[in-house]
Every structure is written in structure tokens, then in C-alpha cells.
Ligand SMILES: Nc1ncnc2c1ncn2[C@@H]1O[C@H](COP(=O)(O)OP(=O)(O)OP(=O)(O)O)[C@@H](O)[C@H]1O
Ligand SMILES: O=C(O)C1=C[C@@H](O)[C@@H](O)[C@H](O)C1
């Protein structure tokens with residue numbers, strides 16, 4: 001049932017939203033950011049959902065948004081915690097090619113300067129390092145394609161690398 005979608009997964013700060021919109025632009029695809037669907041659906045910022053309703057409630061909403069997504073020829077930027085929802089990921093894998101944007105944790109830490117307000121689904125006391133260790137096996141499990149990035153790089157060159165890997169240069 002692959003609807004010719006590109007599903008971007010990866011750590012917070014790996015570039016799913018930033019690269020995703022450029023990837024859509026250069027490949028003629030549409031673009032959707034699941035975080036924006038969550039905020040629209042709830043009327044709340046991501047961090048507010050986590051603060052007010054809690055971790056489990058956030059993941060439940062994210063799972064539902066992932067399960068309900070209906071699109072084609074679209075680049076989908078998921079939230080960093082999407083891989084924690086098996087049902088949502090099962091559906092996303094059915095409707096598209098899952099691309100893991102693999103960025104080293106030290107680069108993630110350098111980029112993510114708004115840890116407390118970004119809406120990262122931390123369990124009590126967790127750090128970005130803990131999240132990286134917990135999720136990396138899940139990113140690898142769900143990935144159809146993995147694109148490795150060593151550190152900060154030119155956005156266009158990064159998008160070009162993803163397009164090469166997905167054979168989108170036509
Ligand atoms: N290839 C790159 N090189 C350098 N900086 C980058 C690159 N990709 C993204 N960034 C920067 O990293 C930060 C996070 O990017 P972005 O918001 O796209 O991450 P994300 O994967 O969508 O995170 P989240 O899961 O939290 O939504 C932004 O400041 C962005 O400009
Ligand atoms: O990695 C995470 O747990 C998340 C990061 C946020 O930016 C959002 O993508 C979402 O709230 C979850």
C-alpha cells in the first residue's frame with residue numbers, strides 16, 4: 001500500500017523538519033510535519049501537552065496521529081518520539097519509505113539548545129544521551145534507509161545526499 005511517501009525519523013534536532021521541507025521542495029513532493037498536526041489537533045504546544053497531560057498522554061496522541069495519517073507523494077517529518085509508538089510506525093511503514101536521519105549525539109546536543117521547551121518526551125530524569133541510547137535501536141529497526149551525517153553540514157548538500165539515496169534525482 002506504499003503511497004509513495006517519505007517518512008523521516010530520527011532524534012530531536014536531527015533535521016527532520018528542516019530537511020523535510022527542502023526535500024519536498026526539491027523533489028516536487030508535498031510536506032507534512034506530524035508535530036504540527038499534534039499541536040493543531042490538541043490546540044496545545046508540545047511542551048504543554050507533556051507538562052499538563054504527561055508522557056503517556058503525549059505518546060498516545062502521537063501514536064493516533066501516526067496511525068491516522070493519510071497522504072501520498074509527501075515528505076513526512078515525524079516527531080523524534082514517533083518510534084516509541086508501534087502502531088503508528090506500523091502504519092507509517094505501510095504508506096511510505098522510512099528514512100532514518102542518523103546524526104551523532106554530540107551534534108544533536110550542540111543543536112538542541114531548547115531541551116526544556118522543545119517538547120521532547122523525556123521520562124523522569126532522562127537526558128538526551130539516555131533518549132539516544134533508548135531510541136537508536138528503534139530508529140534502526142524501523143528504517144528502510146539510513147542516511148548518516150557526521151556533523152553540521154550545508155543543508156542543500158544534506159538534502160542532495162538524501163535524494164541520491166532515494167533516487168529522487170530525475
Ligand atoms: N544538516 C544540518 N546541519 C546543521 N544544522 C542542521 C541540519 N539539519 C538541521 N539543522 C538544525 O538543527 C536544528 C533542529 O532541526 P529540526 O528542527 O529540523 O530537527 P527535527 O529533527 O525536526 O527535531 P524534532 O524531532 O525536535 O522536531 C535546527 O536549528 C536546524 O536548523
Ligand atoms: O524527540 C522527542 O521526544 C520529541 C521532540 C519534539 O521536538 C517533537 O518532535 C516531539 O514533541 C517529540
Ligand SMILES: [Mg+2]
Pocket residue numbers: 016017018033035077078079
Ligand atoms: Mg521537527
